[in-house]
Amino acid sequence: EAGVVQSPRYKIIEKKQPVAFWCNPISGHNTLYWYRQNLGQGPELLIRYENEEAVDDSQLPKDRFSAERLKGVDSTLKIQPAELGDSAVYLCASSPGPLREQYFGPGTRLTVT
Amino acid sequence: AQSVAQPEDQVNVAEGNPLTVKCTYSVSGNPYLFWYVQYPNRGLQFLLKYITGDNLVKGSYGFEAEFNKSQTSFHLKKPSALVSDSALYFCAVRGGASSSNTGKLIFGQGTTLQVKP
Structure with a gap:
């Protein structure tokens, strides 16, 4: 069974x-x-989807961040x-349902210069 | 509010010795507790979880964790450490089904485990 796939793996902008x-x-x-993991810290949730509906986006900085799951x-x-x-x-993760364990992708490392 | 504390930034242990990585939590309602491991440049891998039942939970790669409700702890353990166990370990908590935080995992800061030959 394939795991969670993310791309790109690295991005410098x-x-x-x-x-x-x-x-x-x-x-x-x-x-x-979707989680964000800062260096030396644990992941922090940005947004959670149930199917195509965003059910928890309270931590998403909505002035500059957006997400979709068409x-x-x-x-x-x-x-x-x-x-x-x-x-x-x-980091992106998925689970069969909100109460089940989450499976994580390898992540995208973003560097902003 | 939910929170998780991993009091040790790093744990050092010799190969073959038992290891313990500590975790304490705070959550309203019954806790759902998880341990994940992260290898360099890799995503988090699920190790084990506690939802209900036996306080000693067995997981992947020979790891186990002991849930202690009175001490609000969920320490990760392994009887005999391997060099290949060296990685970053995260404890996480989620509120139970009745919690308004259903589905939201709160992670600790992580503990680096270093197993020396």
Whole structure:
């Protein structure tokens, strides 16, 4: 069974530029999560989807971050414009449901210069 | 509010010795507790979970964890450490089904485990 797929694995951009991350969850997993992991810290939830509905986006900085999960499968997380403080690893995870264990992708390491 | 504390930034242990990585939590309602491991440049891998039942939970790669409700702890243990166990370990907590935080995992800061030959 394929795991959670994320791309790109690494991204370097200049501040004020836009960037997008893509995630393909494990087949059949209705719940999808985006986390941000700063260096030396644990992941922090940005947004959670149940199918195509965002059910928890309270931690998403909505002035510059946006996400979508059209058709309830793949998801895209976008930052526009990026700031220096956005440098982090962005992790996507999926689970069969909100009360089940989450399976993480390898992450996208973003560096904003 | 939910929170998780991992009091040790790093744990050093010799190969073959038992290891313990500590975790304490705070959550309203019954806790759902998890341990994940992260290898360099890799995503987090699920090790084990506690939801209900036996306080000693067995997981992947020979790891186990002991849930202690009175001490609000969920320490990760392994009887005999391997060099390949060296990695970053995260404890996480989620509120139970009745919690308003259903589905939201709160992670600790992580503990680096270093197993020396």
